[in-house]
Amino acid sequence: MKNIIFISPPAAGKGTQSKLLSQEYNIPHISAGDLLRDEVASGSDLGKELKQIMDAGNLVDANTILKLLENRLMKDDCQNGYILDGYPRNLSQAYSYEELLKKMNKEMGHVIFLDIDKSLAVKRITGRIVCPNCGSSYNLNVSELRPIKENICNRCAHPLEKRSDDNEVTILKRFDTYMNNTKELIDYYKNMNVLTTIKINEEDSAYDTFNKIKEVIND
Ligand code: AMP
Numbered sequence: 001m002k003n004i005i006f007i008s009p010p011a012a013g014k015g016t017q018s019k020l021l022s023q024e025y026n027i028p029h030i031s032a033g034d035l036l037r038d039e040v041a042s043g044s045d046l047g048k049e050l051k052q053i054m055d056a057g058n059l060v061d062a063n064t065i066l067k068l069l070e071n072r073l074m075k076d077d078c079q080n081g082y083i084l085d086g087y088p089r090n091l092s093q094a095y096s097y098e099e100l101l102k103k104m105n106k107e108m109g110h111v112i113f114l115d116i117d118k119s120l121a122v123k124r125i126t127g128r129i130v131c132p133n134c135g136s137s138y139n140l141n142v143s144e145l146r147p148i149k150e151n152i153c154n155r156c157a158h159p160l161e162k163r164s165d166d167n168e169v170t171i172l173k174r175f176d177t178y179m180n181n182t183k184e185l186i187d188y189y190k191n192m193n194v195l196t197t198i199k200i201n202e203e204d205s206a207y208d209t210f211n212k213i214k215e216v217i218n219d
Pocket of ligand 1 (some may be wrong): 010032033034036053054055057059060061065085086088089092115143174
């Protein structure tokens, strides 16, 4: 199984797609945002600094995120492939990532760009709620992604919460920061011949997108 990297602005559905792929191919889903949020949840000094940066919609510094990622990729469950989302986010992270792959004797694999319009991203993200206990994600603006019981996690019955950085002001900034930083990354992977672009349409279900991704992987 090849490694999969998602390049995806906020709300394109990378979290949902990563979970589906993880179940289908039995490989771990590693989200850069989750690695950082785990550090915040640990209550460490580093976590407190990270929270301020993330709540403001800014990027965390390159070395911190690289170290957290290296620790995660060294674990046994990454031996047969993994899904990486939220990293790399710019060219400089792409270069660091390639160094890391070399050091760990791993291959690049597939890079999948989930292409979503900003207006659809804002609509989706303002409806998003997550489970702080098991990480499941729901969306009040997408019928198939609503929790069965209002505000309760389907999987573990924990009360659901809005993420503190999921407000309209922060999402607009996160979207613009993301696209400004990743434009050159998309071109870079296109030139390497490892990139596939999948357009996210409002009428597509998560499973429509999932099937398109599987076609790329099984090719
Ligand atoms: P996400 O869960 O991908 O929306 O990320 C939430 C926040 O975590 C971002 O707004 C950034 O502050 C931080 N973050 C996530 N991935 C990265 C990354 N690759 N490099 C730097 N900061 C990141």
